[in-house]
Amino acid sequence: MDKETKQIVLSDKDVIKTIKKAIKGANKQPGIVDVADPQYKINIGDEIYFLWLTRSDGTVGTIMNAKDTHTIYTLSEHSTKKLKDILLENN
8 A cells, every 4th residue: 555545543433334335335347447546545344445535527436345456336426525524524
């Protein structure tokens, strides 16, 4: 993981619930994955996720489970905005 990747510790149960909901609602993307180092690393229990919140149009985030680095998932615009807000508040 690159030195640009940010790690933020979040303990608020509502925040964690929002993050889990965003992950659960993400859509699997077809094709081969070739991505830059993630902006964020999220640890939830035994699961680790890599998160990218910037894209050319700025509306859709991308997430990847560290156990399956061949698959990415896109977040909805709503979930992307929520995660951006959470991470900016805690940065």
